[in-house]
Amino acid sequence: MGLLEGLNPSQKEAVCTTEGPVLVVAGAGSGKTRVLTHRIAYLLEEKGVDPGSILAITFTNKAAGEMKERLQALVGPASRWLWVSTFHAACVRILRQEIAPLGYRSNFVIYDTADQLSLLKSCLKGLDLDDKKFPPKSILHAISNAKNRLWGPERLAREADNLFLDKAAEVYRRYQIRLKELNGLDFDDLLMLTVELFRQHDKVLRYYQHKFRYILVDEYQDTNHAQYVLIRQLASEHRNLCVVGDPDQSIYGWRGANLQNILNFEEDYPEARVIKLEQNYRSTKIILTAANQVISYNSDRKPKALWTENPQGKPLLMVTGETEHHEAGFVAGEIYRQTQGAGRSYKDFAVLYRTNAQSRVFEEAFIRSGIPY
Ligand SMILES: Nc1ncnc2c1ncn2[C@@H]1O[C@H](COP(=O)(O)OP(=O)(O)OP(=O)(O)O)[C@@H](O)[C@H]1O
Ligand SMILES: [Mg+2]
Known part of the structure; x- marks a missing residue:
């Protein structure tokens, strides 16, 4: 059957386990987003689910747009009726309809x-x-x-x-x-007031609880408390909630993301099926071995071991500079060498640093070597 072709056995399980809570714990590049997209298509095509009863939450508008495009290609015009959006966009949509009882006007x-x-x-x-x-x-x-x-x-x-x-x-x-x-709402109000609306107005809550028979959340490790409560409110009638995430990729602690949301999922939903995606499709073996090593030191995690059928790949290179100038000079020199000789272009390179203050030395080195950045 077409929809399940091109999925590995764990991915298939995550797509086909449509009823009840499902936690998909998966590493980088293991097909999390692909699973969510195929799961929605599967619900529509195989289970005959009404598209208006599916709510899929992505972390960014860009991701929502990409998911909608994929679904349009997979299932055609039925995809128009799906709710595929960020938390904020979903809340705006709800509040535009329902905000009056909170004392705001719908054109907020x-x-x-x-x-x-x-x-x-x-x-x-x-x-x-x-x-x-x-x-x-x-x-x-x-x-x-x-x-x-x-x-x-x-x-x-x-x-x-x-x-x-x-x-x-x-x-x-x-x-x-x-x-x-x-009559204004800030970004955080969108979530907070939706939760408040649902707390205070049972009829409104029950309408949306009933409407969203299937709920899917991508990047669940990055949800904050308000988002967590909102999902609990919405999922409590049908309990067909599928969350996908990777505790090892939690990067938004500084803006309120609560890693416990994913770590406690099985306590919140004791009947949950837990599925691990451990095959990676994006990286070489060497990169994965290094990544597994690094994340094994994380303190709050769900153990998993990423593996891949991809080739071994080139060895990683670790260089310790004597000073920050030496380090930046090496990076600039390497980029220069590879763009001149090896046919790479500047856009093939990314330089990551830990804090903004560290960028200065790199900028100086790039300017000196005439490297646009
Ligand atoms: N079963 C599969 N067979 C072949 N390629 C796959 C399979 N599953 C996923 N891929 C490919 O692996 C890549 C990563 O997939 P996807 O973006 O869904 O992963 P992800 O886990 O969401 O990644 P991230 O951690 O970046 O969010 C994509 O190019 C996708 O097409
Ligand atoms: Mg993804």
């Missing part, structure tokens, strides 16, 4: 960071707070963190253990009142 405006900062500045002024001591950006961060945890201003005030957070809670209270007067 979505505030971006610049809008938020200017509103915060006026709140600071109103409270007579010095924006040198209480930089709007830091306040914004505190408010955003609170919202990702579903804390209102009162809760933030209660949890505050220093003057800064005390004041941040005050600003938060005022900011939230102003936003509502302006």
